[in-house]
Amino acid sequence: MSIMEKSRPFPATLPTHKLKSPIIKKESKWRNTLIGIVLPLVILLIWQTLSGLKIISPILFPSPVSIAKEFYDMFLTGELLTHLNISVQRAALGFLLGGSLGLLIGLIVGLKKRAEHIMDPSLQMLRTVPHLAITPLFILWFGFGEVSKVLLIALGAFFPLYVNTFLGVRSVDGKLFDVAKVLEFNRFHQITKLIIPSALPNILLGLRLSLGVAWLGLVVAELMGSSEGIGYMIQDARQFSRTSAVFVGIIIFAVVGKLVDSVVRLLEERLLRWRDSYQG
């Protein structure tokens, strides 16, 4: 370090965080993905063999191949996409409603001690009430329609973002507030240039958790009674003992959930590049 300090002027080319060449990095990224695929692949192979040998019941455990065929058929008839479309819409609407409210109230409660005293105790109490316990009430209030479903999802999505945003705002380094004072940040800049960037790791974590809960809430909402959606599709398939269709529904939930999570993680990677933490 001291040698670098001494030798000036500094060279135009500088050491950046990209120590490894991009090609090597890409290769190892592919390798990491491949490693992740090995375990599910092995399980699928064993499953296929077992059901091919009729060791496990094909009615309870249809073989992966027959599930894939069911998937393909449902895709062709358009059944799958219709249900997926409506489910995604419900989850997105509920998440946007609950998540943005959670973010907003989390910010307000984090910024204002008074708001914390007024709202946080009630919110913490509500937070501990399980989804399923509130479902009957929502059905009584709003019926079986879209409103009760979206609100149920919103309710679930609210809390992770609320709790984590609140936590993020409260863990801003107090020493940086002194800097903001010396630089004469106005209140707006204090929030946009100091508090939100500093709370961003927590906010993004809240976002991920909220999306997860929204997806979970969707299943509860659709299983409680509906005529469309992936949840309904599963329920319907169960009644007709179409086990492979039940599996298709479950797989859809898993894949879409994982996709959404990956998008947020990508966002995290881009927005939190500045972080200097242990990378494993």
Next chain:
Amino acid sequence: MGEFVLTIHQLNKTFFTDENRTQALSGINLQVKDNEIITIIGPSGCGKSTLLKIVAGLDLDYDGIVLVGGSQVESPGRDKGFIFQEHRLFPWLTVEKNIAADLDLKDPEVRAKVDRVIELVKLKGFEKSYPKQLSGGMSQRVAIARALIRNPKILLLDEPFGALDAFTRSHLQESLLDIWKENQTTMLLVTHDIDEAIFLANRIVVMDARPGKIKGIIPVELHHPRNRAGVAFMEMRKEVLKVLEYAEETSNSWEI
């Protein structure tokens, strides 16, 4: 009074803790001229950092007169640039964005100013680096640039190089003098390092603890660049030590 960048007159500061009251600063008088570097040195607990915080407006609970640029200090602000012991950069911003902070980098005027201070603190080529990629000395230079771009009337430095290793420290002291020569910045620097105090100062303020007060103000008339191993520097060192030791003796007698 008008010609002084900083005027401190009869400054008293008392800390109250439950039933105890500690006189942190007592009867401080100091006037700093334009383009002067004043270093403040003294034993720990002499209130030198407290004094700096008061001048910065970070501590407003005191009695007395503190004028920066002719007006009483009522709040922290850009006219009183402050360098903390740690760099306190925003970790999520690159070097250039840290320097601009709340100013808009897309504004060509701001852009030009940022480029100028980056050149001044010799960080060209590191504009897009994040703080985690910088060494301690480089980070501290970014902090200095962040203060300088706001054209402070006075730059206040609270043991700015205290956390750095000896080589980096002496190099940064030289950098600070370069900045001073080029930018004509008035500085008030708190340190516990006698060599640093002599190397940088036009005048050294020696403080005494319990209560914190000024024991003596020693003018340093050595020419720049100052040779730390030179005879004149050594003489200066003895003089400062004499005043300091006297200061420590009396502070000891306070404890007994």
